[in-house]
Amino acid sequence: MPFPQRLLEGYRDFSHGRLRLEQDRYRELAEAGQAPEVMVIGCSDSRVSPEVIFDARPGELFVVRNVANIVPPYAPDGHAHGVSAALEFGLAALKVKHIVVLGHAHCGGVKAFAEKAEPLSPGDFIGNWMRLMTPAAQKAGPRQAMPWADYLARLEQANIANSLDNLKTFPNVEQLLARGELRIHGAYFGVATGELSIRDAATGEFVPVTSHT
Numbered sequence: 001m002p003f004p005q006r007l008l009e010g011y012r013d014f015s016h017g018r019l020r021l022e023q024d025r026y027r028e029l030a031e032a033g034q035a036p037e038v039m040v041i042g043c044s045d046s047r048v049s050p051e052v053i054f055d056a057r058p059g060e061l062f063v064v065r066n067v068a069n070i071v072p073p074y075a076p077d078g079h080a081h082g083v084s085a086a087l088e089f090g091l092a093a094l095k096v097k098h099i100v101v102l103g104h105a106h107c108g109g110v111k112a113f114a115e116k117a118e119p120l121s122p123g124d125f126i127g128n129w130m131r132l133m134t135p136a137a138q139k140a141g142p143r144q145a146m147p148w149a150d151y152l153a154r155l156e157q158a159n160i161a162n163s164l165d166n167l168k169t170f171p172n173v174e175q176l177l178a179r180g181e182l183r184i185h186g187a188y189f190g191v192a193t194g195e196l197s198i199r200d201a202a203t204g205e206f207v208p209v210t211s212h213t
């Protein structure tokens with residue numbers, strides 16, 4: 001099966017462009033190892049690449065992505081937990097200083113949850129995963145007369161807050177927060193506008209970055 005042509009072309013552009021400019025940095029990172037200060041927990045959505053949105057260079061962001069940027073609650077049950085493994089590595093080995101939960105507008109995972117979508121396969125992996133959003137839906141409250149798009153945005157933002165709450169259920173996160181050695185943040189990317197908003201921890205409101213500067 002042929003490798004996707006688009007990826008071959010993209011790699012050629014990378015190797016003639018960015019790689020040439022950053023070859024030394026890649027070599028240094030290979031020898032010294034990575035030491036990113038920021039971990040991003042984002043959505044798998046192809047429109048919301050953290051490295052693109054934050055204009056990050058190699059070695060700057062430690063990224064884990066999943067459907068709807070969900071952090072499950074701490075559960076040391078012996079099962080395989082991808083986000084928890086990434087958190088463990090990010091905190092214990094890399095000693096990241098910040099964790100950013102990056103949510104976004106038009107999130108398919110959040111929409112599937114809100115619409116109580118039918119399973120896409122007998123395994124219903126999305127359904128089971130998205131059930132982790134139940135507390136977020138409770139935080140968002142009833143839709144009432146709210147337009148559907150506004151309700152989805154509210155749910156997307158409540159889902160970020162819920163992931164932040166779940167982060168705090170991890171004992172090492174709680175300890176590092178208490179010692180002031182870690183900060184956790186919520187951010188929301190408007191896909192159509194390109195606008196990034198940061199969650200105000202005191203009010204829970206998402207404030208556009210443009211009004212921060």
Ligand SMILES: [Zn+2]
Nearest residue numbers: 043045068107
């Ligand atoms: Zn998404």
